[in-house]
Amino acid sequence: MARRSTPLTKFLQDVVDNSKDLVDDxxxxxxxxxxxxxxxxxxxxxxxxxxxxxxxxxxxxxxxSLAELSSKVDTLAKSQRPAPKAASPAAATPASKPASTPAASATPKQTRTPAGKPSGETGPTASG
Structure with missing residues (x-):
């Protein structure tokens, strides 16, 4: 003898079955x-x-490749170097010290006047 399902138990059974399917999925x-x-x-x-x-x-x-290129660059650098020259007396003078000449020290220093003109200036002024 089978029991008849009531609508409430049928609903609960469907909810449980659907829940089982959801969990399985x-x-x-x-x-x-x-x-x-x-x-x-x-x-x-x-x-x-x-x-x-x-x-x-x-x-x-x-x-x-880097080693090969380095050797080629070294070879080119050696072939591009100029031959060493004999030291000349002009090359021995340091470039930082200018050679003092008697004419250069005899030139008077020019100073500016309050008007902005050099004090040693003569002749007509050029306006530009």
Whole structure:
């Protein structure tokens, strides 16, 4: 003899069944997400290992190229250097000290007047 369901018990049964389905779906999606994440991380780790090997090879090639270019630059620099010349007496004079000549020391210093004209100025002034 089967019991008849009342509308209230039928409603509660539907709520419980739907809740079970929801929980089952959430658990299944969680498992899928976990599996996908593990798969993606393992692929990324494998790719990184391959990239590290490629980076090491690239670095070795770049170092070899740098060494080759350095030797070429050294060779060019040696061929571009001028031959050493004998030291001349003019080269021995330091460039920071100007040579004093009697004519240069005999020139009087010009000072400016309050009007802004040099004191030693003669003749018509040029206005510009």
């Amino acid at each position: 959430l658990i299944e999606r969680g498992r899928d997400l976990e599996a996908d994440a593990r798969s993606s991380l393992s692929r990324a780790a494998d790719d990184r290992d391959e990239e590290d090997e490629e980076d090491d090879e690239d670095l070795a090639r770049l170092q070899a």
